Amino acid sequence: MDAARTDQSQNEPCSFVIFGATGDLATHKLLPALFDLERVERLVDDLSFIALARRSWTTDDWLEHVRTLLKDKIEQSSIPQEVLNRFLARFRYLQADLNDTESYRTLAADLTACGSTGSRTVFYLAIRPADFVTVIKNLKAAGLNEPRGMNRVVIEKPFGEDLESAQVLNRVLHQNFDEEQIYRIDHFLGKETVQNLLVFRFANTIIEPLWNRNFIDHVQITVAESIGIGKRAGYYDRAGALRDMLQNHxxxxxxVVAMEPPPALEADALRDEKVKVLRSIRPIGKRAVHAHAVRAQYTHGSIDGQSVVGYQQEENIELGSITETFAAAKFYIDNWRWRGVPFYLRTGKRMPRQHSMIAIRFKHPPQQLFRETPLESIDPNWILLSIQPEESMHMEIHVKQPGLDMNTRVMQMNASFLKTDEQTLDAYETLLLDVIEGDRSLFIRFDEAEWAWRVIDPILKFWTVEREYIPTYPAGSWGPAEANRLFDSDDQIWRNEL
Structure with missing residues (x-):
């Protein structure tokens, strides 16, 4: 084994502990992603998993749960049984109460018994954000934060519920773990399209010279969900769309759209440039919130021909709740590249379909050359980056229509990032492998989270005191009409389709 491989092996954990192993996140995201990493043989041989949850199960009960969970995936993809057997052999199950220090002593004893003492362990907190501090403090009480610099802790979003709580959570983390041990995860950063955006910008000389205020009219970022809140009322009714989606994703x-080229594709170099963007966002004053942000809540409507209830009628929602299920905001980045270019962000639940897209609209040509096509009727050029459900890039340009007159029409150039025989990685597969291998490039440093909260906090505080009324939009629509007032000019409209 060469020196490089030896260093990598020493950097990889021996144990991967999943807190909240029977919850929705672990069930629908973590376990399928870890199994896919097993299938493609990206997990080191001596890596073991410890599943922690409140249910009074044995390890055999847990293994049967995992078999049932992965059954359809295995049958549809004709995955050999030996792959599942190899995956299951990595697991142990421990019943645990997050508030009981004895559970953590039991975990510590288990790690010692399996030989993980002195080796790296990943603690993945697939739990409610309200429990993060409790788990961190109990890990310390059981000595599981030692030696400092060794173990890794993975924190799901949202990181705090406002600027102050994020700072408190960070202080607790830093009292027990070094920054290099903390992995603040945002699964959007693991998506192929988002990573491809870096390549698209910085590896193509035909694109980067146009990526500035001289050519770009505005930028739209949309994350639309057709689903409602499901069984997340307890969390969502306290969080809302602004905290749940806009502040992080x-x-x-x-x-990523606005950052400058980093000096190297290294974790801190990338994150330094992202922080510079956040620090450059023009602060929103209290009196300017109404002009820069819109919120709304869905009422009953229809999606895919199915009638759905409004937010007020969802199970366990507080009567008269004004929690927003739609949030849109306008930001300006006051730096040399972007000064004066508006960035429009919006997200909402119960919209027509699941759809995430970055849309960059370019300015009109400076001169009218085509007499038969008035300048004001020429559609602008767009670059559209689809994040989900498909991952692809589209570019809209003008061409001449066939015929004697000099009329133009828009042609769309479509490019999938995948060849016909390729499959994309799930975002969690990418990020989990990075956690295991110790690559922090796609994870959030605290100053990123803090500056994002600084940008959002004025909106959050303004909405907190305005509790008498919230606009609504019917389920199955693209949001409230009030969102259109964010635009700087009459020819700017929301881009809903590719």
């Missing part, structure tokens, strides 16, 4: 996409 959409702000991260904004930084």
């Amino acid at each position: 959409l702000m991260q996409l904004l930084t």
Whole structure:
């Protein structure tokens, strides 16, 4: 084994502990992603998993749960049984109460018994954000944060519920773990399209010279969901769309679109440039919130021909709740590249379909050359980056229509990032492998999270005190008409389709 491989092996964990192993996140995201990494043989041989949950199961009960969970995936893809057997052999199950220090001592004893003492362990917190501090403190009480610099802790979003709580959570983390051990995960950063955006911008000389205020009219970032809140009322009715989506997912996409080229593709170099973007966002004053942000809540409507209830009628929603299920905001980045270019961000539930897209609209040509096609009727050029459900890039340009007159029409150039025989990685597969291998490039440093909260906090505080009324939009629509007032000019409209 060469030196490089030896260093990598020493950097990889021996144990991967999943807190909340029977919850929705672990069930629908983590376990399928880890199994796919097993299938493609990207997990080191001596890596073991410890599943922690409240259910009074044995390890055999847990293994049967995993078999049932992965059954359809295995049958549809004709995955050999030996792959499943190899995956299951990595697991142990421990019943645990997050608030009981004895559970953590039991975990510590288990790690010692399996030989993980002195080796790296990943603690993945697939739990409610309200429980993060409790788990961190109990890990310390059981000595599981030692030695410092060794173990890794993975924190799901949202990181705090406002600027102050994010700072408190960060202080607790830093009292027990070093920054290099903390992995703040945002699964949008693991998506192929988002990573491809870096390549698209910085590896193509025909694109980067146009990526500035001289050519771009505005940028739109949309994350639309057709689903409602499901069984997440307890969390969502306290969080809302601004905290749940816009502060993290959409702000991260904004930084990737707007950042300067980093000196190297290294974790801190990338994150330094993203922080510069967040620090350059023009602050929104209290009196300007109404002009820069819109919120709304869905009422009953129809999606895919199926009638759905409004937010007020969802199970366990507080009577008269004004929690927003739609949030849109306008930001300006006051730096040399972007000064004066508006960035429009929006996200909402119960919209017509699941759809995430970055849309860049270019300015009109400066001169009218085609007499038969008035300048004001020429559609602008767009670059459209689809994140989900498909991952692809589209570019809209003008061509001449066949015939004697000099009329133009828009032609769309479509490019999938995948060849016909290729499959994309799930975002969690990418990020989990990075956690295991110790690559922090696609994870959020605290100053990123803090500056994102600084940008959002004025909106959050303004909405908190305005509790008498919230606009609505019917389920199955693209949001409230009020969102259109964010635009700087009459020819700017929301881009809903590719």
